[in-house]
Ligand code: APR
């Protein structure tokens with residue numbers, strides 16, 4: 095097979111990029127390691143920046159998102175038994191976020207790829223990248239007992255944190271930065287009405303909690319747990335009672351509980367790989383960087399990579415202008431690091447660190463009281479949460 099751009103990974107990054115390029119007449123194939131059902135069984139975050147929602151519309155994938163997603167103009171932070179409000183709309187100069195689950199968004203992207211007849215190969219095993227430094231890179235993969243070859247002009251590594259693309263960059267070229275937090279999030283999805291129309295981030299002496307949602311009938315809740323805990327250690331009853339203990343009393347009294355549909359523990363980790371380009375390979379999304387989920391930056395930062403790469407490839411194919419491709423790594427990383435900074439700040443602000451000293455506790459309290467006493471601090475929070483400009 096011969097294509098202009100071979101995209102490794104059929105998660106949101108790879109699918110969105112292939113859809114955008116296809117609409118501009120640029121030929122792509124997506125090679126995905128797993129089946130579509132497997133990809134769509136993943137439960138991930140669900141807060142989209144305004145710029146990401148716009149990109150979904152440009153990709154002709156925004157219809158269901160606009161119908162079923164919810165615009166949120168703010169969220170709450172609970173601390174010391176009170177519920178403070180962050181008015182995103184006011185403090186960001188009129189912006190907001192869209193609450194729409196990543197699973198649904200990925201489903202929309204697959205359906206859009208089907209409608210256009212986009213090529214997505216599932217169950218592509220042993221994907222291997224070749225000759226990335228040449229003008230004629232190629233990718234091989236196995237389907238059953240056949241080895242197939244894709245010749246292309248560019249390879250996009252959108253195959254997530256565990257993918258093969260980043261690992262194809264020689265170790266002496268790649269620099270990796272990593273921070274592992276000493277706790278995880280235990281998440282529960284339940285078919286119940288969310289406790290609040292807007293998200294509630296909770297700082298509590300027993301640990302962080304988050305009340306989120308996928309719709310008005312589907313709630314998503316999280317509690318901070320030690321890394322040694324396993325989901326099977328937590329019965330539904332134990333989860334609900336621990337969540338209740340961390341919520342302000344009036345919120346806890348309103349909490350509607352039900353059986354969990356999904357229960358899992360996610361570790362909290364920050365990671366950045368530099369550079370995001372090696373020869374004709376361009377990394378995008380989780381393949382190059384991950385953040386702890388606290389600031390809801392993961393999917394949104396993947397979308398900003400896609401935005402930069404899409405425009406860089408368009409400039410290359412439409413005008414022979416390679417400045418976007420040449421500057422991609424630097425441009426994308428500048429925004430990636432700002433998302434890292436914001437996720438680190440929100441994580442540090444709201445979690446209980448096992449190795450903290452009393453000085454850290456007082457600083458954390460002071461950070462919260464400063465935040466809600468300063469319009470400037472709230473502006474900073476809002477500007478980052480709704481998404482920095484691309
Ligand atoms: N070959 C082909 N595909 C692969 C390989 C491989 N060797 N390894 C992984 N993949 C596939 C995965 O199965 C997955 O479907 O690549 C896809 C990567 O998707 P994601 O992990 O969702 O990453 P990405 O598309 O960058 O999505 C952005 O940001 O913080 C997160 O939750 C957020 O998952 C979201 C991500």
Ligand code: PHB
Pocket residue numbers: 138139140141293306307314387388389390
């Ligand atoms: C979620 O709904 O899963 C979610 C929302 C906001 C976050 C993290 C996760 O910051």
